[in-house]
Amino acid sequence: MGEKKKPKNKKNRKAGRIFKVVALTILFIILTAAVGGGGYVYAVIKSAPPLDVKEILTLEQISRIYDNKGEYMDDVPTEVKRHVVPISKVPKNLQNAFISIEDERFESHNGIDPRRILGAIYTDVKKIISKQSGMHGASTITQQLLKNTVLTNEVSATRKIQEMYLAINLEKQLSKDQILEAYMNTIPLGGITYGVEMGSQYYFNKDVDQLNLLECAYLAGVTQSTDKYNALTTNSQKNPTPYINRTKTVLSKMKETGKINNDEYTAAMNDLNAGKLQKTFADVIALRKVENPNKLNFEWFSRPVINQVRDHLKNKYKYTNSEVEKVLLNGGLQIYTTMDKAIQENTQKVLDDDKTFGIKSHLDKNKTIQPQASAVVMDYKTGQVKAIVGGRGDQPPGSYNRAYDLKNFHRPPGSSLKPLTVYAPAIDTKFATAGTVVEDSPLTDQMKKTYPNYEPNNDNKRFRGYVNLREAIKYSINLVALKLEYEMGVKTGAAYAEKFGIDFNNVPDEKGSIAALGLGEFWGTNPYYMAAAYGTFGNNGMYTEPLLYTKVVDKTGKVLLEATPEQRKVISPQTAFIMYDMLKGPLSYSATKAKFGDMPVAGKTGTSSENKNVWFSGLTPHLSAAVWVGEDIPAKLSINSNQAAAAWSKIMKKANEGLSTNDIEKPSGIVRASVCADSGLLATDLCKKDPRGSRVVTDYFLEGTVPTSLCDVHVEAEVNSSNNKLANENTPAELRVKKVFIKRNYKPSKALEDDKYVLPTEQDDTKPVPVPTTPPTTPPTGNTTNPGGGNGGNNNTGNDTGNGNSGTPPNGNGEPPAT
Known part of the structure; x- marks a missing residue:
């Protein structure tokens, strides 16, 4: 029995030793952890933020917003109630x-x-x-x-x-x-x-x-x-x-x-x-009431500036969402904005007035005025936004900001996108010039293969024929824009659109859409982005990110944010100037109401399909602005884009008060040259003899882009003046005339307005006129007398009654009839 207990004692002693080792190890770990942990805890406590009891108790310290003159606008209605x-x-x-x-x-x-x-x-x-x-x-x-x-x-x-x-x-x-x-x-x-x-x-x-x-x-x-x-x-x-x-x-x-x-x-x-x-x-x-109780004095501007300040605070200080809300809610911030109160209030007044658009407004089921409108005014050199109006009428807080909130409200800009995605890229890449000619006609066969079942048209349902880019912008010709975009490449157009700040990522497939890029029929944009984009044309090709504030100061007076313009090059200064000059064209056609006083103005109208949205985006030498008009639930409008231009004019007249009327200066690197309006090539004497009058135009070109070839569109040919067919051996000499024509090497599927000036292809088929023969004269006899008193021969000097044998009888005037 004793021998059996001995192994057990050994086992107990062994277990005891193991326990002691484990216990000592654990104790050592605990002591080590205590010493190390104590040091860690001490370091953490030392790095704790100072305890400011006042900061905890003064929760009512409100952040406030001021305009560009330091006058109070609003309290910050943060995303926390x-x-x-x-x-x-x-x-x-x-x-x-x-x-x-x-x-x-x-x-x-x-x-x-x-x-x-x-x-x-x-x-x-x-x-x-x-x-x-x-x-x-x-x-x-x-x-x-x-x-x-x-x-x-x-x-x-x-x-x-x-x-x-x-x-x-x-x-x-x-x-x-x-x-x-x-x-x-x-x-x-x-x-x-x-x-x-x-x-x-x-x-x-x-x-x-x-x-x-x-x-x-x-x-x-x-x-x-x-x-x-x-x-x-x-x-x-x-x-x-x-x-x-x-x-x-x-x-x-x-x-x-x-x-x-x-x-x-x-x-x-x-x-x-x-x-x-x-x-x-x-x-x-x-x-439950839907309305947000945080009604602001300047609802359309204050909420966007808070969003921008929030984003910039997060980016600079790496705040989380909750941290930045605490700063905005409890920080007692003073936010100094770029808003010009006079321009802001006038913009709202202009958009609210039915007379601006020549309409009678109505209320929709939500008691909101329709049609709606929005506008943005911006200093494109500093990026400072002067006014943002997101809608017409007295609307509840938190309503759609149709001028700024791209996520919740976006509309296709129609033709006002063309300068950004078609014409500026074509000129900047030297793919084309202001004088380049594109035929205004139905899509080419190659384009029809690429885009089957797509048959776009011009707004007026007409085709002009040969048109240069300057005229195409002026008259907003869809087919020219589509053809140019196709030849240049939609990828190029999409790349420039994004450089101009136009977002095509919401519907990625639209980056390859000829209608989206060539006609502005895409997911959409808003006046905030269009105003900034058009400012590029006045700023030497530099795009300036819109800024809504100048600085943000905390309750201790410390400057947390100080805004500086962020710019990027989109196009060359030379391209920007040429585009600015070309954009003056629409003001004598579709945007006649955009003009005001002696201030130089350039811009472009835009109309989306079925006339559901109308726009005008443009600039002066100082400011850019964009205006949109449409229904909240898209519907055909009774007005056109010239009414948007009228609103733009009234807004910009106030915004440009007291500013110089000197125009933007032309940069170096631009030359002027005379070219043919029908070929885009160097003009010849024939271009001056076009039946419509001289077709020679003088335009701006980037250095190195002036054409070197002579016009090959104007030709001279001899035709039959009575039928305008090419003269040949059948054409009587007296009907042969020389005329100047334009060439077109195919027959379009639709009639073009310049068809009447195209060189004819038919040969003159006039039948030769038979040569008249004179009947033989009977020899006179000695006993025959001429009753007319003649000498028996042809009487070329005879009496006023003539001779029966005198040949062709006289007409009523005693003269032979014409042949």
């Missing part, structure tokens, strides 16, 4: 509900809750062992307040240690009521709703001091997961169980902590089980 209320206005039940469910020892701890931390660790370890998802939080209300104000939502040991350290310090500086009040004004309660007052308005359509116990329990419970427990969502309407169970949990915790008695608990649970909470939410949904 919050209305600060004192704790005295918050029901005691709501205070107790938050304390019970979020931090039951709030009234006794010093900022952190060791018992809760240990409990959380224990719970988390069990979840890890059992492979359950989710971790148990241990943050006190004090810690959550810090996270909502001075810290971030980052999940890391560093942030947690700093949070605990600051929480202890905060408890030393503020009372419990102050901490709870600040917490309840910063707590996120779903979407963009922060604080109990806005939470009460959002979920119950009433002030927070009107909430009953059941409603208080719900509101305190929703903060744990605003997506899961939001009773107003479609999912919650279908399945209310999650938020109902969460509300029960809060009520149970309030009873457990002694915040409510059994009778109050029972009454609230009975109401909950009876569906009263669900009915409340159903009523709220039915009565």
